[in-house]
Amino acid sequence: MSPFDESVVGRWSGERWFDVTAEGVAAYAEAVGGPSPVYAVVPAMDLVFAVAETAAPAELRTRVVHGQQDLFFHRPLPVGDKVAVRAALAGLHGKRSGTAATIRVQTRDADGELLNEQYVTEFYRGVPTDLDLGTPAPTLPADPPAGEPARTAAHPLPADLARRYADASGDHNPIHLDEGAARAAGLPGVIVHGLASLAIASLTVLPAGSGVSRLSCRFTRPIAPGDMLRTRVWTHEGGYRFECLDRAGATVLGAGLVEV
Template sequence: MALFDESVVGRWSEERWFDITAESIAAYADAVGGPSPAYAVVPAMGLVFAVAETAAPAELRGRVVHGQQDLFFHRPLPVGESVAVSAAVVGLHGKRSGTVATIGVRTRTAGGELLNEQYVTEFYRGVPTDLAVGAPAPALPTEPPAGEPVRSAAHPLPPDLPRRYADASGDHNPIHLDDEAARAVGLPGVIVHGLASLAIASRTALPPGADVSRLSCRFTRPIAPGDTLTTRVWAHERGHRFECHDRAGAMVLGAGLVELPRRSREDGRRSISNHDHLP
């Protein structure tokens, strides 16, 4: 029997509706220490899990790790309105070390205007296949950033961050909330949500007040609550590159990419050139 159901690839779900409220946005910002465009994942959280589970049997879900996240922004989320979210497994690709499932997400206004697109990759560790069905996620940078970072910031991660992020985002995966569940899948204990780390990092990677057209990263290593997340940012032709490390210096987020609309890129270059403490 096949481990993965190839027939679900490209099969988009029915739309689910989500209310974008000021209270929900504020709760997310409170959990991650400030506003972040990564809030865009919240309306799709439950649907992503439901769609991902159609591709593989339940016994394989314990092997899943979040590989990377890619968000493309077209319009701001309309506060006080409902949005329609649909999702699909858009690709299944195997290799020797495991299999990657790529989930695509579209969020639209009630009138059908596209607000954002997302690509979520799940990696099934130790489940090798020769699958090559559908489309992979968009490419992320493969080379490390060049030169010296233009800024950096260290953020201590509160011990209760996983619980607060779970409540604010809707992601109650037990590896983020229960030590026993985390150890059962080979982790040393509860780990911080990768998307929480991305949201925190985005506050350093984005110039103050700038719009964003793309936010993405690869999740390279888990980080524990109580550790410190240090984000370093480099100038990039379309915006910024970034990486995050834990207190011991291990990379937690890699291939971080922030792309800005043209006007924001021009404003950002002026801001960088006038920044007194930068090398």
């Protein structure tokens, strides 16, 4: 019997309103080192957790890691105004190593115009199922980029990055803040938020002032505060492919894709 509540698949939450303030946008930019379109995740942060918790009992939540993030942009967030967010568990898909739960998010302005859509994929490690319900995460490239990267950059990750990102984003998952909680979840210690790594990488991936219609990646390996995030970018079909490595050369963000 599945430990997940299959009945919630496809069920939209009610709308929640969020104030997009200049102070909040600036605090996020300060935490990650510059303005990033990944700030679009912040209005829905609490709602994503609330929807995820409807699908799984609390004891399973300690096994969750962030597997993939897909952001589709239609219009910029209106700084100084409110936005409405809603979310639904889009799908549950199991395999031998665990189960993926994909959460779909929509953010709209006060007039109901769609601003962005997101797909947040959580992976429940060590919770195998044969579930195949709803919609999986959007497809990402299966093959690694070919040739030499067009540009690279290295960003040292400050020791207090996880705390600063938690405060700026609203994501206070204890695996990012508490050594004991991280080890209890099977991790070697506190890890950097995957979305913090993506936001930092976006500073290299996206040329200053460029537009973006999609920004997606797979989170392949944790990275710790104090490590180095090395971003490599390739041009690809009018957009970009990218990946990020840690100091030892292990891939921490893979299958990165940007459409402009």
